Amino acid sequence: MPFQASPIKFGTDGWRGVIAADFTMERVAKLAPLCAQVLKEDKPHGNLMIVGFDRRFLAEDFALVASQALQEYGYDVLLADSYAPTPAFSWAAKEKDALGALVLTASHNPAQYLGLKVKGAFGGSVSGEVTSKIEGLLDHDLPRASQVGTLTKFDPWDSYTKQLAKLVDVSAIVGAIASGKLDLIVDVMHGAASTGLSRILGCSINEINAQRDPLFGGNAPEPLARYIPELFREIKERGKTNPDALRVGLVFDGDCDRIAAVDDQGNYCSTQILIPILIEHLSQNKGLTGQIVKTVSGSDLIPKVAKLYDIPLSETPIGYKYIAEKMLTSQVLVGGEESGGVGYSTHIPERDALLSALYVLEAMVKFGKNIGELYGNLQEKTDFVSHYDRIDLTLASMEQKNQLQATLASKPLEQIAGKKVTDCLAIDGYKYRLEDESWLLIRFSGTEPLLRLYSEGNSLKTVHENLHWAKQEFS
Numbered sequence: 001m002p003f004q005a006s007p008i009k010f011g012t013d014g015w016r017g018v019i020a021a022d023f024t025m026e027r028v029a030k031l032a033p034l035c036a037q038v039l040k041e042d043k044p045h046g047n048l049m050i051v052g053f054d055r056r057f058l059a060e061d062f063a064l065v066a067s068q069a070l071q072e073y074g075y076d077v078l079l080a081d082s083y084a085p086t087p088a089f090s091w092a093a094k095e096k097d098a099l100g101a102l103v104l105t106a107s108h109n110p111a112q113y114l115g116l117k118v119k120g121a122f123g124g125s126v127s128g129e130v131t132s133k134i135e136g137l138l139d140h141d142l143p144r145a146s147q148v149g150t151l152t153k154f155d156p157w158d159s160y161t162k163q164l165a166k167l168v169d170v171s172a173i174v175g176a177i178a179s180g181k182l183d184l185i186v187d188v189m190h191g192a193a194s195t196g197l198s199r200i201l202g203c204s205i206n207e208i209n210a211q212r213d214p215l216f217g218g219n220a221p222e223p224l225a226r227y228i229p230e231l232f233r234e235i236k237e238r239g240k241t242n243p244d245a246l247r248v249g250l251v252f253d254g255d256c257d258r259i260a261a262v263d264d265q266g267n268y269c270s271t272q273i274l275i276p277i278l279i280e281h282l283s284q285n286k287g288l289t290g291q292i293v294k295t296v297s298g299s300d301l302i303p304k305v306a307k308l309y310d311i312p313l314s315e316t317p318i319g320y321k322y323i324a325e326k327m328l329t330s331q332v333l334v335g336g337e338e339s340g341g342v343g344y345s346t347h348i349p350e351r352d353a354l355l356s357a358l359y360v361l362e363a364m365v366k367f368g369k370n371i372g373e374l375y376g377n378l379q380e381k382t383d384f385v386s387h388y389d390r391i392d393l394t395l396a397s398m399e400q401k402n403q404l405q406a407t408l409a410s411k412p413l414e415q416i417a418g419k420k421v422t423d424c425l426a427i428d429g430y431k432y433r434l435e436d437e438s439w440l441l442i443r444f445s446g447t448e449p450l451l452r453l454y455s456e457g458n459s460l461k462t463v464h465e466n467l468h469w470a471k472q473e474f475s
């Protein structure tokens with residue numbers, strides 16, 4: 001069969017496609033003005049669009065094509081003069097009072113992908129309603145403007161880094177680094193986080209994988225344990241030379257909206273571990289208020305810590321846009337996802353990995369403790385032991401996906417790994433609670449052809465039994 005590009009479809013965040021096959025200059029030129037047209041419905045008098053990009057192959061060239069297409073249709077464009085984190089462009093959309101921002105990035109996807117994220121004037125991901133409207137316009141030809149818009153370059157880091165610096169105690173963090181009390185190493189995964197922390201803190205920061213590499217060293221720029229061997233190695237080595245310092249390794253995804261960490265003992269800490277610590281720090285040390293918003297895959301420790309500090313909590317499907325919706329109508333202390341995205345009402349309704357990094361560092365300095373110890377203390381205070389893991393299964397075909405979907409919908413599971421199912425929540429995938437108080441979530445990815453299996457329990461053995469069972473059952 002001759003080659004056919006996949007149709008343009010917006011997923012969990014933006015449209016993603018394989019470069020040259022699906023993601024082409026022609027399609028980006030077509031799509032950019034359609035996005036602006038739909039964004040303009042909410043801001044009829046506006047005319048300004050922000051265009052940004054990450055460090056992927058040809059990302060800046062695609063950004064120029066998008067900008068020129070916007071100009072043709074009469075929009076004025078502020079085009080970034082360098083790569084920057086996606087949240088910097090969300091911030092720019094809000095701060096510069098634009099219609100919104102288009103960001104050329106495929107986030108954490110492998111190297112062959114590029115994508116287009118659409119951010120609204122409020123400074124966050126647009127809703128599914130907006131992306132459906134954009135998709136609905138794909139067959140329409142828009143009338144060209146009588147007057148071409150302007151194109152101006154701007155520095156996407158400047159106002160963004162100044163804003164983040166206002167939200168934390170920069171001098172306490174810098175003082176701890178300068179005196180050797182805090183040992184920090186950052187893995188930027190060849191992505192858009194590079195130089196971010198040093199710009200905000202105004203001091204030099206040890207970065208690994210800092211050079212641009214559009215192949216991401218052969219891996220996906222996703223902050224998962226299996227992709228960060230150098231960070232584990234570095235943390236171990238540094239522990240030998242300065243054992244008494246507080247120590248942490250931070251890692252960011254390709255467009256710097258996701259974070260994870262490695263603690264002083266070399267343990268991988270996903271946001272399942274960081275979110276409870278952030279809740280404690282922001283509410284107890286900084287006296288900030290607001291509800292907690294978690295997605296269905298979030299750790300049970302999150303509601304336990306919320307209860308400990310008498311903070312209200314709500315739960316959403318996976319996808320930061322659902323958390324952002326809550327942030328638009330209520331004060332949110334921490335809104336976070338298992339996959340690394342965490343945001344705060346102190347800033348914009350968007351996950352922001354650099355702000356999360358700053359809050360983690362501030363928590364360590366203010367408590368004077370390492371992440372592992374802070375996490376252990378929270379488990380003690382809530383009398384709850386949590387172990388967590390996730391595996392992703394590659395789906396062979398659309399057919400396999402449809403079959404699995406039909407099986408899961410028609411035959412609710414009664415037993416998992418020999419244990420009775422006590423409850424099933426189906427707000428996004430199927431989350432089964434089991435008689436031993438562990439849970440297993442079975443869910444199809446909205447961004448990649450993957451079946452994700454998530455599990456939490458009171459021992460790693462239980463978690464792996466659940467995951468192993470599901471893997472056997474659904475491979």
Ligand SMILES: O=P(O)(O)OC[C@H]1O[C@H](O)[C@H](O)[C@@H](O)[C@@H]1O
Nearest residue numbers: 012013319320339445446447448
């Ligand atoms: O649907 P998945 O592949 O699991 O991806 C889930 C993630 O997709 C995008 O990156 C969204 O912006 C995130 O908010 C979400 O967590």
